[in-house]
Structure formats: C-alpha cells, structure tokens
Amino acid sequence: MTNTKKPLILVTNDDGVKAKGIRALIQAVRPFGDVVVVAPDKSMSGMSHAITVKVPLYLAKVSSEDGLEVYKSNGTPADCVKLAINALLKRKPDFLVSGINHGTNSSVSVHYSGTMGGAREGAFYGIPAIGFSLCDYMPDADFTAAAPICADVLRSVIAKGMPTGVYYNVNIPKGESVKGIKICRQAKGHWAEEFDKRIDPHGRNYYWLTGEFENTEPDATDTDEWALRNGYASLVPCRTDATCYETRQTLL
C-alpha cells in the first residue's frame, strides 16, 4: 500500500493572520501539501519566543477549504505552534513555515523576532522549520519576488531534510529582483537604540523605542547582512542549542 498522504505544513507568523505576508506564504507553500494556518489574531511583532502563561488561550477557525484550514489565536507565535501541535492537529506537522515577516529579522534580530520564535518552537518539536522575512516593514509590502524564494527553500528542505535542533532564518531583500540565496552566518552587530523621549500630558517622561542596526563587521562577506545589502536572500541555519562550546571548553 502506498502512503498517499500529502505533507502537512503548519504556517504561522507574528504580523497576524490577516497580514499580507502570511497570505503570500500560504500561496507559496500550498502546492507542497495540506496547509494548516495557526496565527495570532493581531500583530505580535517583537514578541520573540514569548509564551502566554497568565491568560487563557483561544483558538478559532477563520476559514476552511480543500487543503487549507486557517485558525487564529490570541497567543504569541510560539503559543500558536504549541496549540496547533497539542490541541488541534491529529498528527505532527511535517514542516513549519513562519512569515513572511514584514521587516528584516537578520543578525541578532533572530532573537527579538516573533516570526523566528514560532520557527524555533517548531524545531523544539523536531519539525523542520523555516522563518521568512522581507526587508520591508510596510503593511502593503510587495511579496511578489519573495514568495518564489519561500517555495524554493521549502522544496529544498522537503528534498534534503533538516538536522534535528536546527531551523532556518531566511531574509529576503526588498525589490523586484533577487540575485539568489546565499548560505550565511549571523552578522555580528546590534541595534544602537535611541529612545525618542517625550513628556506626557501628566508631566511624566516616556520613551519610544527607535534605533538603527549597527553591523560591526561590515566588510565580512559571509554574513546575512552582507548578502541582503548585495541583493541576495540570506539563509542562516540556526540551532536551538545556545551553548557556546568554545567558552565551555575554557571553563572546564
């Protein structure tokens, strides 16, 4: 007997179930299997790998058609993945894709990103997981060039697999043409935060978080930042194991 089951693909994001980016991703991955979407009911940008422990989580069906079911939740992207796996789906998803995020998640932003938190949560469950981000924060960003890259990366993962404990961080430059996909490492750098300080009507200071990313190794050509600045999509394989083995060796 041949197993004719299609792959089950779980989709999430952090911009919310109605975002343009997740709709582009859904269309890009539908040809590869049955698609179930569980995504936040509102924007969860910057929510990292946060989980919700103090308020109850809801899960509501948005729509259902052949090969595509869409659900929304009040939880974070990581919550959505947990709910999908533990409270909704009858079998473990074969693949997880998260995004397409409105805005870059390159370099250290992998740690701030709700999109990448959702992907990493999938990796915790042993699911090959990929987070996709477009370097365009606008709600009406153009995902035309990004969608085929998502399809290419997923096709490659379906063919070649992904090691346990690994997930991919894929960033795609803005614009009509992308030169290709570069396998990269995470650029060293950080957000040089500047706060916009204001005074509220009650005389209290308050602060809006702003800031610009500072690449502290602008000349390195093997980083995600370099790839993106030179017209390539970047793919950084990331690991769930945060241990710094080199440092560990010096401490033992």
Next chain:
Amino acid sequence: MTNTKKPLILVTNDDGVKAKGIRALIQAVRPFGDVVVVAPDKSMSGMSHAITVKVPLYLAKVSSEDGLEVYKSNGTPADCVKLAINALLKRKPDFLVSGINHGTNSSVSVHYSGTMGGAREGAFYGIPAIGFSLCDYMPDADFTAAAPICADVLRSVIAKGMPTGVYYNVNIPKGESVKGIKICRQAKGHWAEEFDKRIDPHGRNYYWLTGEFENTEPDATDTDEWALRNGYASLVPCRTDATCYETRQTLL
C-alpha cells in the same frame, strides 16, 4: 592617577522589581560595586527576548541610597536593559546580572525566559551578563543558598572576564545545600505541552498552557539538567550567535 571608580552593576529580572529573587540578587552583588536596578514593574515571566515597540515606555525611580538606585519600567526585561543603557546611565555598565528567577531556566527554557532575554540583551552591548534562576517557582522561595552562588559566579567573571557575544545561564537547585557549580551544556529536550482545555461561560473553548519538561538525554552527565538533578548548580555559557556552523558547512 588611579581609577577609583567601582564597577557599575546593572540588575534586572522578569519577576518584577518587588520579587524576592531580585532582592536576594541585589544583596549578593552589592559588595562588588555600585548597583543600579532597572526591572519590570510587574511579572514578565515567559516574555523571552520580547521588546516593546507599540506602546511607550516609562521609567520611574523607586528608591535611592548610597551605591544602590532602583528603577521600575512597564517594559520587558530586554526593554529595561535598553532603557538603562540608552536613557538612564551615564556610562555603560561593567556587568549585568538578571534574576534570581523564581523557577528553572535550564535547557531550552533559556529561549522562553525573560530573565535570560535581559541577560542576552546585555551581551548584545558587550556587557558580561549572567542570568540566575532558582528551581523553585514559589513567590516565597528561599534564596539563602542561591545568593552566595550568584556572588561566586560574579566574582569569577570580574576576575576572568567573559568573551564578547557570550552570556551565562546559571540555574541553582532548590534546597539548603548546593554541591557546587558544574560547567554544562544545554540539555536536549523540550516541554511536552499539555493544554488544560475548558469551556468559558459563553460556550467557547479555551486553553491553559501547562506541561512537563522532557529531557531526551537523561543519561548524559554533562548537561544542565543532570547537574540540577544531582544537587549542583549549572552554568551554561551561551552565545548570541545562533548560527549552526556545522549545518552551514553542509549547505555551502
């Protein structure tokens, strides 16, 4: 001219500025320098490395005495660190300590933890940063045995330094006696999530996140989980670079 400046130690946590754990940590690190506390005004457990971009941040002085200033903010632990460095302090802190968390942050919980998000944010700024957690979730947990371990680890970091891009995840077992500190790697495992499903008064299903940690390598003796189960405090040096270099090599 001798530089007689004491080290500047920034303290944060995710249980909130009033938690018993942060008070224990403050007392443990005060002998090592001038201490500035910037911590959330409420519990931020499970907030990971989240940052606040959609609401303004406030920063309010709680108390001030010789060598100890305490501030609270409505932001996450990572926000608190950003505010401290960019909006409050005149010089960059020499060290950052986060915690002592009420509850374990071993293994993959390093990714969920607001305590560790605060520590990692410090590492982004090149500050030697340590997150401390006690394996006791109770608000009235006993930090008597944990506090000297925090002091020991900070003393060692002051003496030996810490590589750039590294931060320490220190977990301390519950109980009166701790056998010592083991240098460990992050145990492989994940939270086997079970949701407590209920029905609200309006007939809608809702879910409380529960679950138990599953160590998938219980026999390995070099992990943080093993150390904690055997009466030792665990110290995992972690890195801000999420790249999996082994996988990258196979993809190039």
